[in-house]
Amino acid sequence: MDNARDVIERVDDLLFQHDPGRLSTEEFLGARFDAGLAWVHFPEGLGGLGLPRELNAVVEERLVEAGAPAPDVSRNGIGLGMAAPTLLAFGTEEQQHRYLRPLFTCEEIWCQLFSEPGAGSDLAAVATRAVLDGDTWVVNGQKVWTSGAHNAQRAILVARTDAHVPKHAGLSYFVVDMSDPGLDVRPLRQITGEAEFNEVFLSGVRVPDADRIGAVGEGWKVATTTLNNERVAIGAGADREAGQIGLVARRWREEPELRTAAAHEELLHWWVEAEVTRIAGERLRQQMAAGQPGPESSAMKLAFAQQAQAITGFALELDPDAGLLYDDWTMVRSASASFLGRGPGFRYLRAKGNSIEGGTSEIMRNVIAERVLGLPAEHRPDKGVPFNEVPR
Amino acid sequence: MSDLLYSDVELSLRDSVRAALRRHAPQEATARLYDDPSAGSSAAWAPLARDLGLAGLLIGEDHGGAGASAREAAVVLEEIGRAVAPVPFLTSAVIATTALAAAGDETFLPSLATGDATAVLVLPWSARAGAWQAGVPGADIAPVAGALDADLFVVPLAGDNELELRGYSRDEVEMTALTSLDMSRQLAAVRTNGDGRLLLGGASATQAVNEALSCGQALLASEQYGIAAWCLETTVDYVKTRIQFARPIGSFQAIKHRLADLFLEVTQAGAVARYAADTRARGDADAATAQALAQAYCSDIAIRAAEEALQLHGGIGMTWEHPVHLYLKRAKADQLALGTPAAHRADLAELVDLPA
Numbered sequence: 001m002d003n004a005r006d007v008i009e010r011v012d013d014l015l016f017q018h019d020p021g022r023l024s025t026e027e028f029l030g031a032r033f034d035a036g037l038a039w040v041h042f043p044e045g046l047g048g049l050g051l052p053r054e055l056n057a058v059v060e061e062r063l064v065e066a067g068a069p070a071p072d073v074s075r076n077g078i079g080l081g082m083a084a085p086t087l088l089a090f091g092t093e094e095q096q097h098r099y100l101r102p103l104f105t106c107e108e109i110w111c112q113l114f115s116e117p118g119a120g121s122d123l124a125a126v127a128t129r130a131v132l133d134g135d136t137w138v139v140n141g142q143k144v145w146t147s148g149a150h151n152a153q154r155a156i157l158v159a160r161t162d163a164h165v166p167k168h169a170g171l172s173y174f175v176v177d178m179s180d181p182g183l184d185v186r187p188l189r190q191i192t193g194e195a196e197f198n199e200v201f202l203s204g205v206r207v208p209d210a211d212r213i214g215a216v217g218e219g220w221k222v223a224t225t226t227l228n229n230e231r232v233a234i235g236a237g238a239d240r241e242a243g244q245i246g247l248v249a250r251r252w253r254e255e256p257e258l259r260t261a262a263a264h265e266e267l268l269h270w271w272v273e274a275e276v277t278r279i280a281g282e283r284l285r286q287q288m289a290a291g292q293p294g295p296e297s298s299a300m301k302l303a304f305a306q307q308a309q310a311i312t313g314f315a316l317e318l319d320p321d322a323g324l325l326y327d328d329w330t331m332v333r334s335a336s337a338s339f340l341g342r343g344p345g346f347r348y349l350r351a352k353g354n355s356i357e358g359g360t361s362e363i364m365r366n367v368i369a370e371r372v373l374g375l376p377a378e379h380r381p382d383k384g385v386p387f388n389e390v391p392r
Numbered sequence: 393m394s395d396l397l398y399s400d401v402e403l404s405l406r407d408s409v410r411a412a413l414r415r416h417a418p419q420e421a422t423a424r425l426y427d428d429p430s431a432g433s434s435a436a437w438a439p440l441a442r443d444l445g446l447a448g449l450l451i452g453e454d455h456g457g458a459g460a461s462a463r464e465a466a467v468v469l470e471e472i473g474r475a476v477a478p479v480p481f482l483t484s485a486v487i488a489t490t491a492l493a494a495a496g497d498e499t500f501l502p503s504l505a506t507g508d509a510t511a512v513l514v515l516p517w518s519a520r521a522g523a524w525q526a527g528v529p530g531a532d533i534a535p536v537a538g539a540l541d542a543d544l545f546v547v548p549l550a551g552d553n554e555l556e557l558r559g560y561s562r563d564e565v566e567m568t569a570l571t572s573l574d575m576s577r578q579l580a581a582v583r584t585n586g587d588g589r590l591l592l593g594g595a596s597a598t599q600a601v602n603e604a605l606s607c608g609q610a611l612l613a614s615e616q617y618g619i620a621a622w623c624l625e626t627t628v629d630y631v632k633t634r635i636q637f638a639r640p641i642g643s644f645q646a647i648k649h650r651l652a653d654l655f656l657e658v659t660q661a662g663a664v665a666r667y668a669a670d671t672r673a674r675g676d677a678d679a680a681t682a683q684a685l686a687q688a689y690c691s692d693i694a695i696r697a698a699e700e701a702l703q704l705h706g707g708i709g710m711t712w713e714h715p716v717h718l719y720l721k722r723a724k725a726d727q728l729a730l731g732t733p734a735a736h737r738a739d740l741a742e743l744v745d746l747p748a
């Protein structure tokens with residue numbers, strides 16, 4: 001309780017000294033970071049106050065009331081939701097000081113160079129090589145499905161630093177400067193018509209050893225932290241009716257002519273599912289407290305994807321004549337990514353990605369079965385076999 | 393009992409339609425319609441309509457058609473679904489043709505039979521038998537499928553005191569192309585300009601429209617089955633070759649079971665679509681039930697198959713480059729077309745005496 005009062009005082013003080021109406025978004029967010037109100041559970045000096053995680057909601061509520069700008073998750077979701085917690089857990093102090101502030105102010109947008117043509121669900125099979133040359137790593141390989149790489153200044157990268165050990169043991173984790181001339185970012189168009197993701201070719205990309213996150217060979221452990229946070233970030237939604245269900249619910253209330261008995265049943269079915277998942281997600285966040293999310297976050301991501309897909313499909317059936325249309329097929333390189341943006345047709349198609357990005361729903365089920373429930377693992381022919389001896 | 397299999401003649405029709413679609417309606421050309429709709433369907437349709445005689449398949453021999461039945465038309469639609477072909481077979485050669493035949497037309501059917509003309513029944517694509525509203529002269533009717541490449545517009549219009557079915561030529565209507573979820577069957581807003589020509593009025597005009605729509609509904613199920621069958625087969629092939637965790641992903645039981653379930657559903661969709669076509673062809677007393685049943689089932693199975701295909705392809709399934717998105721969009725639009733599954737379940741409830 002004292003903490004909450006203290007935090008509110010600090011927010012009011014921030015607003016008093018840094019009028020969001022007069023400052024640019026970056027300036028205000030910078031001041032918020034410096035006041036320790038970016039993410040209060042981070043340590044002091046790194047945008048936090050070392051307070052319990054749930055106080056972030058108190059901060060955000062107060063700032064929203066005051067009309068203050070927030071960091072744009074649709075532009076920098078990977079930075080805010082994934083890179084930041086990973087840097088907090090595994091970065092050196094020097095790395096944390098260098099990267100967290102511009103990440104929070106969104107002066108630096110981040111992307112995620114994990115997946116490859118041969119390594120999607122089996123992320124530990126990445127073949128992109130990083131070889132040490134003095135105090136610089138030289139990276140060669142190909143990444144794919146890289147969301148927002150065309151907008152990013154920085155990337156988190158998983159690369160193979162040792163091919164002579166089993167796949168999980170030979171990975172390392174890096175921060176990459178996206179302006180490196182060895183990077184070639186090419187758009188990949190999605191079923192929505194937009195090119196939100198890219199393929200990224202790395203030829204002789206140079207990464208200073210100072211930008212390695214975690215020890216050499218510990219990339220898998222670091223990446224797992226990133227992925228668990230990704231699953232929480234993808235499934236997050238703090239308020240009732242914040243997600244796809246809210247958009248349908250609003251139409252239902254506003255357009256009585258769309259209502260039928262069958263649709264009503266279905267609407268309420270999904271409303272219940274969405275609300276139950278929201279509350280279960282909230283409980284998960286409380287259990288997490290100041291710690292990192294574990295494999296349990298997979299269950300939330302699974303539920304989120306199922307619901308997003310069912311509800312966006314239902315939204316088209318609710319108004320068939322409108323559902324048969326689409327807003328625009330023009331190929332654009334998306335400036336941001338939002339599941340709730342554009343029209344119902346876009347949302348229906350974009351939601352199909354929700355059960356693939358950040359780990360597929362099948363992989364989520366495997367994680368729940370094997371790491372939460374402790375069921376015996378599937379047979380893995382490459383288990384214990386050095387990466388370079390696995391036939392592929 | 394219904395014959396739910398395919399005759400030799402039907403099998404050979406399937407072979408020639410499949411070969412022609414492969415040649416004239418490749419998936420890459422269909423994908424291009426999303427960026428350049430002006431290409432339209434004529435390039436794909438003309439050879440099928442004329443050389444294979446698909447335009448006149450359901451038209452009587454006395455009007456120069458093949459005099460075939462819904463069974464053969466269903467085979468054609470299975471192949472059209474399988475190829476996501478952007479051709480107006482369903483809208484012109486099935487629905488509008490049935491409306492004209494029911495209206496006793498003598499004037500237009502001969503030019504439809506040769507493929508020289510293409511027709512469209514001008515109603516919103518969501519209309520279904522017994523649940524549609526006639527247009528108002530001079531007002532937009534939308535969204536209409538099959539209109540953009542049509543020469544003859546068969547328009548149910550609210551007359552002074554009764555329904556009128558009127559025929560309009562291309563220069564007697566105004567048309568706006570609409571950006572559609574499924575650009576392999578692009579929709580349009582159509583409004584009439586002037587009086588056209590009266591084809592039929594009154595209760596028999598209503599009946600002709602209902603007849604046309606039920607025929608469309610019964611046969612759409614075969615297109616949906618074709619979509620589902622392509623998605624299943626393509627996915628089965630893919631999971632045999634895609635390696636993750638040093639194994640083909642099809643070796644994971646989670647995936648095997650998913651595809652086994654999908655196989656079951658697709659097989660059932662094929663049977664029930666065939667039943668709808670056969671009962672329709674024979675004028676069987678169960679035709680209306682069969683049609684509602686097929687629509688209530690096949691609409692959702694086509695979508696499920698497309699969604700499963702996308703999911704089991706992983707990231708590639710989300711790309712424009714892979715054809716699965718063409719099938720997903722067609723399947724979703726087909727589900728909304730000619731009545732949603734919920735609407736067909738409501739029809740069925742009346743037909744089999746299970747009132748709400």
Ligand SMILES: Cc1cc2nc3c(=O)[nH]c(=O)nc-3n(C[C@H](O)[C@H](O)[C@H](O)COP(=O)(O)OP(=O)(O)OC[C@H]3O[C@@H](n4cnc5c(N)ncnc54)[C@H](O)[C@@H]3O)c2cc1C
Pocket residue numbers: 111112113114115116117118119120121122144145146147148197353356357358359360361362363366634636637641644646647703704705706707708710
């Ligand atoms: C919209 C979108 C955005 C993305 N953004 C990014 C990004 O920014 N950065 C990045 O690095 N990646 C990104 N990805 C990639 C994403 O993480 C991968 O697509 C995903 O991990 C699946 O890998 P894959 O595409 O190789 O599919 P595969 O791994 O080949 O999977 C194909 C199918 O097999 C199933 N499967 C695989 N293994 C198993 C198993 N053991 N048991 C049961 N089923 C299995 C999968 O669930 C899937 O259905 C994005 C993907 C999408 C769709």
